[in-house]
Amino acid sequence: MIRAQNASLVYRDHGRELFACREVNLEVREGEFLGILGPSGSGKSSLLYLMSGLKTPSSGVIDYAGQDLNALDDAQRAETRLKDFGFVFQYPYLLGYLSAFENVQIARPDQDLRTEAGELLSSLGLGEKKQRLPHELSGGERQRVCVARALLGKPKVIFADEPTANLDHTNGLQVVELLNRHRGGGALVMVTHDPSMLGEADRIVRLEDGELK
């Protein structure tokens, strides 16, 4: 479904080349839960951003559904992300002036998925709080809103970048469990440094110094 072929991401720092990812070959299969495990600074988030089209590889190819993501322009890549991908970031980014319900809706602006958004929030335990603004929610609740946003419209792939990093262990496990349970047929690619969060993963790959081990 998504395949990284010899994908590298290089940063330049005062003339030095720093490899965030070095010649990574990795495939995300349809419907699987893929865990990417690695210590901090190992390049796992960079790999996630490469595979989701948020970053362009310095070399190599990211192939999604038979299409090289690098060959698409900025607007086409954005459209792919909006239609086919869902995202959960490490920090529970929500728009402060929109309610939880509206924050979920923004994931699919071109479709009227209000019913689904309401159902998702209810199933994530936020049915009563869907009209609340982000500052009226706890950290765990905010991350659950982000989960609902990522799940809206049944995306083909959900990318989760350390979604549990700012939550306690119980809340973290709950978020992973919710993501896994509600993702439908979509694939879930989750990056974490905590192996205990990947108990439900179909497959786990390890990344160290930008290289798959």
Add this chain to the structure above:
Amino acid sequence: MNPLGTLVYLRRNASRTLPLMGVIVLAVLLICAIVSLINSIPLSVKTIYKYTSLMMGVSPRGDASRTPEIRKYIEENCPVPIGHIALCRASGTEVKSIVGRWEFVVIAFEPADLQVFLKRMAVTKIEGRVPEEGQPEAIISEPVSRNLQLKIGDDLLSPEKADAYSPKKVKVVGIAQTKNWFMFGDKAYYQANHFPPIDFIIVTAKNPADQPAMDRWTLHRFKGNRAQVISYLEIERQANEMFKTLYKILDVVIGILVIVITTMMGMLINIYLGQRTQEFALLQALGYSRRALMSRVIKETAWVVIGGWILGVLTSVGMLMLVDRLLMHPNAYALDLADKTALMYTIPVPIAIFTAAILTLWARFRKFDPVSVVERRLV
């Protein structure tokens, strides 16, 4: 409702958007007020002397005996039909304007001529009466009475007033309702008491629309001759000439003002957009294209700028109405409450601010990397 609809952000972030609108409102208010008040100066001049557009005066220079000859020449050669021609006397006085006192003429008519010219001045009603023959009396128009705070029985001219002199106290005996400014006295009194003993000619075009043509012909015909022509055309030309430099200065002031306000707004918009970096990064990461985000912000900016401008114009009109009511109207000072020139001067404000906003936006989005924000490297 689309949560990312143009007005949603503006309404729900009023504490951020209203100050931006406020600056635009103040800028428009400032420019509108400056231009309208400056425009009120020439407008006052033109309003005060507007009555001369209904008639024309010709006075002999140096040789009082030339009056009949001049009159005959006009009667025989004037290219437009003459309505009425009268021989008058005059004396000088002053009226008030927002930039000081302006010279004004008391014209003294014979009783029969007075009736003709009162009609010509579009008088609808007279409070009091017209001056009696040979008496030190005058009739003034309502704007003059308001301007000089004169009522019936007050002295228009007096031996004690150096700027409004007459050997005897000339009392106001009538106040005429009309928009035109005038002070009319009695010719017999002037002939007996005022110096120099010069009759001058007042002539009207039969059709008021022909008055400018008559003015032009007379100005041309008597140019360089021993006669002075008093016409609205000439007064208007002199007023325009007089204020040309003032308008050049005004252009520079407004230009500087627009630059200062635009720079200030550019900085404010930069801060405003900076506060929304996280929002833009999140939306771009989720899949909103740069173009879609820019289009959204441009629409929001357009609402703020156009809304601010409209609000500014309405506030300006309100403020000018207040100024007119409290300061201008009680003194009969002219002020155009819907001054188109003032509005035109404010148009560069929204255009410049909008341009500054677009440039700021473009600079911000040009190399915008949403990952650096969602990874919290830049927040």
